[in-house]
Amino acid sequence: MNEDLKVFSAGANNALTQEICDCIGIPLSQLEISRFSNDNLFVQVKESVREKDVFVVQSLTQPASENIMALMLTLDALRSASARRITAVIPYYSYARSDKKDAPRISIAGRLIADLLKTAGADRLLTMDLHADSVHGFFSMPVDHLTAIPTLCDYFSQRLDLSQVVAVATDAGGAKRVGRFANRLDIPMAFIDKRRISDSDVEQGLVVGEVEGKDAIVFDDEISTGSTLITTVRTLKKAGVEKIYAGATHPVLCGNAVANLKTADVTEIVVSNTVHISEDKLFPKLKVLSMASLFSRAILRIHTGESVSALFK
Amino acid sequence: MNEDLKVFSAGANNALTQEICDCIGIPLSQLEISRFSNDNLFVQVKESVREKDVFVVQSLTQPASENIMALMLTLDALRSASARRITAVIPYYSYARSDKKDAPRISIAGRLIADLLKTAGADRLLTMDLHADSVHGFFSMPVDHLTAIPTLCDYFSQRLDLSQVVAVATDAGGAKRVGRFANRLDIPMAFIDKRRISDSDVEQGLVVGEVEGKDAIVFDDEISTGSTLITTVRTLKKAGVEKIYAGATHPVLCGNAVANLKTADVTEIVVSNTVHISEDKLFPKLKVLSMASLFSRAILRIHTGESVSALFK
Amino acid sequence: MNEDLKVFSAGANNALTQEICDCIGIPLSQLEISRFSNDNLFVQVKESVREKDVFVVQSLTQPASENIMALMLTLDALRSASARRITAVIPYYSYARSDKKDAPRISIAGRLIADLLKTAGADRLLTMDLHADSVHGFFSMPVDHLTAIPTLCDYFSQRLDLSQVVAVATDAGGAKRVGRFANRLDIPMAFIDKRRISDSDVEQGLVVGEVEGKDAIVFDDEISTGSTLITTVRTLKKAGVEKIYAGATHPVLCGNAVANLKTADVTEIVVSNTVHISEDKLFPKLKVLSMASLFSRAILRIHTGESVSALFK
Amino acid sequence: MNEDLKVFSAGANNALTQEICDCIGIPLSQLEISRFSNDNLFVQVKESVREKDVFVVQSLTQPASENIMALMLTLDALRSASARRITAVIPYYSYARSDKKDAPRISIAGRLIADLLKTAGADRLLTMDLHADSVHGFFSMPVDHLTAIPTLCDYFSQRLDLSQVVAVATDAGGAKRVGRFANRLDIPMAFIDKRRISDSDVEQGLVVGEVEGKDAIVFDDEISTGSTLITTVRTLKKAGVEKIYAGATHPVLCGNAVANLKTADVTEIVVSNTVHISEDKLFPKLKVLSMASLFSRAILRIHTGESVSALFK
Amino acid sequence: MNEDLKVFSAGANNALTQEICDCIGIPLSQLEISRFSNDNLFVQVKESVREKDVFVVQSLTQPASENIMALMLTLDALRSASARRITAVIPYYSYARSDKKDAPRISIAGRLIADLLKTAGADRLLTMDLHADSVHGFFSMPVDHLTAIPTLCDYFSQRLDLSQVVAVATDAGGAKRVGRFANRLDIPMAFIDKRRISDSDVEQGLVVGEVEGKDAIVFDDEISTGSTLITTVRTLKKAGVEKIYAGATHPVLCGNAVANLKTADVTEIVVSNTVHISEDKLFPKLKVLSMASLFSRAILRIHTGESVSALFK
């Protein structure tokens, strides 16, 4: 059944891809990515993919432009090598953040990248926790959109006494996502209303909702530099919150994120492995939940034509 | 300058389109929409549009399928009649609500309609207050996205003492929109956290944020049956809110909306005219602000190649 | 063999679709079509269609715009739900009548709808007795074009003594179609030459061909309001025709068609069930021949990759 | 006004194109068509066409494949040479005859060529008297469809006493076209009902309509080998027709057409010059009406953005 | 395994195609190509191809335009007859010579034809020894690019003592191709540097590289009129070359090629059968190596999804 299934890594998630292949019980397929002296990338697929059902795993993480180009060259090489079907598996589709035109004359890059991936040869997309649900609609190919939220909820509900916990969104735009999270855990919610104070650039965060004397889980789709989380922690502490936890799907952890989070007043930070975290970035308070099993089951269901939505029933 | 500019109405916004033409100072261009005995629609453009810069105004309001088909037949007729450029002006793009896949095996119709409009011949879109900003990214043509929020804000700030007013979102998903509204008026905000109570279908609304003893403006993108607004009003009253106002861009007002809103405990409901409201649906508490001037200025700027974003500076 | 074959009805031909499924020996697949309060349609496919060979039956009958939109939303939902192949089965493709540009600045809607169906996700079309053969060429996807003519001919040849029968076209444009019908029955033909009398709107019908003292079968692709048929009957009667029969593939039967046909001087009217006729519209002189068996055989042959043209050998 | 208008001939209609340019008052633009030793065609546009409004005249006449290839190479050369707009002017679109699928597994070549012309770079089409009106719908680009019928009618009405003339179609499929012709001349019509006699290949022609003792104009869209016309003439003579005239837009005149027509019992044959007739093929009974003026007026109107349909009011 | 594999000839390579079918062990599939009286081509596929894996063999040889049109009509007929996959097998893609813009305002016809073949319905291409490797990149479909060079090398290495042989390119542009050929045979190379002598049209050929006293193999991709080869032979003879051999993949052999080559001072001319050579053109010094086996193995590997590049390991 799985003999014509092939899973490649285009470089950004080697460990996760290996883990996915182990779950499925197939070897990781081989790809060579190198670089010409003029800095052009070169991709060679190292095994025949004719009439195969091919999946390429690649998060659009740092170095993002390189990873996108490597993915597109891989998709094109697979297509011209006569793969039967090509699914781009993008655990962290970073450009989903560019999902609207909130300034004049910018690109809605989330849509542009979707179109480029199609031009490059992708037949379908498998992704996780897009920044906004409607980014799904940027793609003109079938999309399977997984979520890490149930796994994160399970983790928290097994470890915490939820009776005194409130879920907190870092801004009004995150209220919807946190609403879903809070609903699943059956806990109340709050959010930070950010306001720019006139005549200065200082942003003030007001807590909307009741948090005093409670524990809080700050929930977001990604943790990037960590500064949003750290500011939120400070605001919550001032508002009388006791213990603070954080949850997020995508641990981007760029810049001084690790250094800052290590010292932040947070009891535990729970993330998934959609973004590869190198050994040296790991720290005790950071808990990483693997999505390999979930991705492997989704890939198998896509391969065999079974319902993917059934995974979340 | 405006001699090769033509503005048509495809039937859903005849009054607004006439008003737009009056603002621009051109006559409304003529179109015939009729129906064959087999219920097929027939559209004939009644004047030459060769090499003209053509705008067709059509909100996707009830009867929505008819209005979409009439719009598409018009676009196709204009294209094959050699119009130089065709802009679909859709003040209320109702299908923007279908912007994600929140159930298995459904259409993201907001994207589908965007693709259909392109197939039918639209070169660009001019629209207002899409349900989600990212719906902009569903279109593969240039989009000018107007907003009624500044006009609505101006209306409220001229009439109300805002010192005791809070802006309220009817659910977590609306928090972002209301955040923008509240920011502009420099007032605090709150929202209703809706929860389904286990073992029943009853939905409970919890107010997140401080509202007691204040006046409230319930703000949303559209008022459809009005039931969400009426439930919110009840919840706010229980929470001790004094006077309640409502603001929304799109007055869909379907079903028993008018009857219910007339008797609701709301002081004033302020909407725009992106959706045509027939004479018999008007009632004293309903204030309709015309968007004709804004649309006419946007059309002129598109026609002459001036910045549209400058309208909102 | 048929386990990955699924047949849906998008609402316009529920009875015919059920009959087709019965012929094939599979259950009718389930689809939910509903409506939001803002009049937008909502379609949900109720069973997994991943990698299935899917057929959606939908005639473009009254309410035509609703039925087209429902079909397109269904096609899009199926495609994004990863159906392997999607065939639109449109027994009555009403817009085929809009097949030319006989007035300035109109849409050739038969082509537009063909393009829209492709955009919405149709991979192939299965249809019957298009108004003009060349409408086939409007589609950029493979088309299987069935015909009810042999079934109708068989019915007439089994019931009538054809030695005194002439086939009659209602106008010059129908001469080709009736020629084929007459050829198959090996009977002579005639047609009505319609002329507009100068200085008035009255249209005069002249019989071209010999009909006096004979019986006649008036043959057309569809019967809509019935007024063309009734005028033809009067003209034929004046010209000395004895008994008159009528045959047509598509019983659109709109407006006062049923009332008028009941009292017309026609012995029998024979049609197919490509258009659903509600119980209350049936009357004794109207004979409905089911196309379910023919459609089921075509669907099976498409599914298994056998020749469809062989059905008509 | 006409300085950025350029008209080329791709070889099949050099004389007509020169005449069109004379009517417009511009020089014929220069193109070189040659052939490599491996029989590949080579086209070079001999003058700059950047940002020009370009028209290429080419009927798809014998040698048809060569002429189509020369047209496509010209379109592609013009596009890559940055022409602003390219209109294919195809006075005789021969492949319009392949407009349906009347045998299994054939190409609807009228549609295929339409798609190929678009791929090659045509932005619009200007053509005349397509075999079927609906062939217009095969093109996804704007089409201006001229007709020679009014010119032919004028010619006949000025020369003949029409009181005893009947218009005759050579088969049932031509009845519609002849109906239009007869209507315009206000004369009655008839047609030949062709039947294949069982157990033999002989085809029998029955005259449907009254022709005895009258003069007849046999009207068709094209005269190819002339055999259809000659057979029709014989059938009409047997049926007692006096003088016979023939009219057609496209004088294909292939095979022995000229030899046969010279000796046929036809008083005059009136055609247009959409197909180039070499000097040696001309004969006294053949009257050729030039379409150059009509085409030149259409080209000018397309160029300046005036209504083309107004030409036929 | 091969039951759903079908191989057609579109007329230009009937013998080669039959030989390919014999190698595979399947009958040649049947196609009818005929011509209407108006010189339009007509193609009918004579057997069902529904869901079959279809290959159409057609070199773009003289008459090139006819052969291209026949190929495109065949592709379109196969597509609309529901073939599962269509591979155009073009042993000699003559238009590859039009691979650049070396004069203003010409078509890069090698790219245009690639786009036209896609529009006509080709899903993939199988070809041999394209004039330039980069012509591969003109196609937006998967391409398998075979080469006759190993077969030609084998032939020469088995027959000649290579120790005194030099490979010669007929111009600088061919140096790369000959380099590959020389490398494989492990012999030195030279080329003719053609220069136009000022103030005249005479072209002078200078031998670059050492050839005196050696034997030479003049190697090229095609032999067209043979004049390039004959000029090269004369230049080499003047430069003191002993015996001269010639090798080329494509024996176009047009014009007086055969007459000239018969009398040229060449010991043997070795070519493949990608271009059909009629019996009367064969002559003793011409050695034709069949590519049927190579094409049949490539077709089988494409059909079964095995690596085609492995054929050349």
Place this chain on the structure above:
Amino acid sequence: MNEDLKVFSAGANNALTQEICDCIGIPLSQLEISRFSNDNLFVQVKESVREKDVFVVQSLTQPASENIMALMLTLDALRSASARRITAVIPYYSYARSDKKDAPRISIAGRLIADLLKTAGADRLLTMDLHADSVHGFFSMPVDHLTAIPTLCDYFSQRLDLSQVVAVATDAGGAKRVGRFANRLDIPMAFIDKRRISDSDVEQGLVVGEVEGKDAIVFDDEISTGSTLITTVRTLKKAGVEKIYAGATHPVLCGNAVANLKTADVTEIVVSNTVHISEDKLFPKLKVLSMASLFSRAILRIHTGESVSALFK
């Protein structure tokens, strides 16, 4: 005339772009390129481009992936900001080197990038000295292909006594390009025949052509690491060449190129400024000829619709 002409730099060629604008006499248009914390690029066009004729200059130089992404985001932003026409000006299209499939299962990236640029919004391309002429055919948009060869030739012919000079290609693949160069200077040519010595990885270079006692100009399209040039210099020196010059359009100069070239036995290295060379990389033997004037004239001609090929007459 130039008021609706705008020229942007997307970052890789700021100095060249400024120089181009100075030649034209317009200010450089403003663009902001920045980076989100998750390494995603962000581009904002800082001035209105509605209905403008826009040119974006960007060589695909190191960091190549970043520069490609920045270019594509800029193109998309310009398109959605309603630019009338967008020309990508890519002085050095590095991926042109990936122009063929010389290994199995690789991407012909030169074609892929061409398709991606189209998807991103480019309407035309202006480029210089593509690695192979046929890369032009990878683009489905109009391409203007400039060359630095005349400028380089002029430089050499003004400075050197050409009577004892031979032009040398670094391998057989470059023979064609050097042939054109040598022809223009009317000097003889030679090339290096590279052979891999069996049983080792060492490559041996044989000089084909007469060079002993002469001066040589080694000519290539680009100088990347310089190692090819340095190896060629050594081979030529061994073969008795006196003075050695080098010429190339694109000074990629990556890795240790500068250090190595400084000490190489080359009298002068002449390049253009299609690739930006930072101050610290300049050295006395390196002569940089500016292409700004040539690009500015091409841009003006494209803008005003004059012939670009005329620049090279």
